[in-house]
Amino acid sequence: MRAISGLWRWRHNPLRRGTDLAEAWVCLAALLLMLVAAPVIGTLVGSAADESLQRSVREQQRRRHQVTARVIEELKHTAPAADPETASRDTRSRVLASWTAPDGTDRRGPVTAPLRDPEPGDRFAIWTDRQGRPAVRPLDPATATTHAALAGIGAALLAALLVELARRLALWRMIRRRYACWDRAWDRAGPDWGRTGTGI
Structure with missing residues (x-):
């Protein structure tokens, strides 16, 4: 220059x-x-x-819904977190949980809970799609x-x-x-x- x-x-x-x-x-x-x-x-x-x-x-906020899940039991064999962007090894656990889907049906399955020591009956929020399947948290604006x-x-x-x-x-x-x-x-x-x- x-x-x-x-x-x-x-x-x-x-x-x-x-x-x-x-x-x-x-x-x-x-x-x-x-x-x-x-x-x-x-x-x-x-x-x-x-x-x-x-x-x-x-679109994600329209298709995904936050519901309350209840811990049934903690799973000893942990799997990768569903939402790695917010995952933290020492504050998340893999659990078997039940929840009510947006269409009103009861669902049950393994999910990652933001709980350090989950106990049966503990409640936490998860994101699901319209069919009630676990989904990653929608992107925020x-x-x-x-x-x-x-x-x-x-x-x-x-x-x-x-x-x-x-x-x-x-x-x-x-x-x-x-x-x-x-x-x-x-x-x-x-x-x-x-x-x-x-x-x-």
């Missing part, structure tokens, strides 16, 4: 080459894209992700917004990275072309370089 600082100076510099000015313009364009386009892309991606996730939140914000930040950073890679590639090609021009100029000078009377 050093070339940007010299952009104004190079406009009237007699030693300025065309590639110097082109390099400065490429750097300036990349900087503007990073400062303007990347945040816009991040905002658009974040907004789209938030809209999609909030729609998913509403605040978590969905956080995920969307992270997606937007990631998209903005990715866009800035792609702009920087494109800038580096363009400069690399310009430098190669510049070196090729120098090589041709040296070839034209040939073995007579510096000799008296050769016109150089």
Whole structure:
């Protein structure tokens, strides 16, 4: 990005080459894209992700219901928690429990209870689907917004990275072309370089 600082100076510099000015313009364009386009892309991606996730939140909250379950007995052979996002080994136990499904039918089955030492008759809340089968807790709106914000930040950073890679590639090609021009100029000078009377 050093070339940007010299952009104004190079406009009237007699030693300025065309590639110097082109390099400065490429750097300036990349900087503007990073400062303007990347945040816009991040905002658009974040907004789209938030809209999609909030729609998913509403759908999950419509399809899942919280019911009260009652411990029948603790299961000695524990299994992985149904909701690993909120699971904690020392505060959750695998139990055989009974509950009433949203459609009014009685259900029974192994579930993970947020109880350290469950006793028969203990009550706790679980999430179920419409048929009364255990389900993971629905995503809450605040978590969905956080995920969307992270997606937007990631998209903005990715866009800035792609702009920087494109800038580096363009400069690399310009430098190669510049070196090729120098090589041709040296070839034209040939073995007579510096000799008296050769016109150089």
